[in-house]
Amino acid sequence: MTRDTAWGLKHTSKFNRCPDCFAMLREEGQTVTERWLADWRRLGKDFPRYPNDARYPEPTQPPSREVS
Numbered sequence: 001m002t003r004d005t006a007w008g009l010k011h012t013s014k015f016n017r018c019p020d021c022f023a024m025l026r027e028e029g030q031t032v033t034e035r036w037l038a039d040w041r042r043l044g045k046d047f048p049r050y051p052n053d054a055r056y057p058e059p060t061q062p063p064s065r066e067v068s
Helices: 003-008 011-015 019-046
Strands: none
Touching: none
16 A cells, blocks of 8 residues: 555455455555565666565654545
8 A cells, every 4th residue: 555545545445344444445455566576676686675574664744645
């Protein structure tokens, strides 16, 4: 997922079992993954190493949207 989505999630988001919410998160995850894999394949050994801790750093500004 994108940083904005990750930081926009609330603790109550885990209770949202709405199919639309799952579909949105799944679609966004697939898009991010496809971009990551394409860059990895294109850059080869010059691709930045995948971090051991995949969390996004603390935001410097509030997220642009909230996902409930």
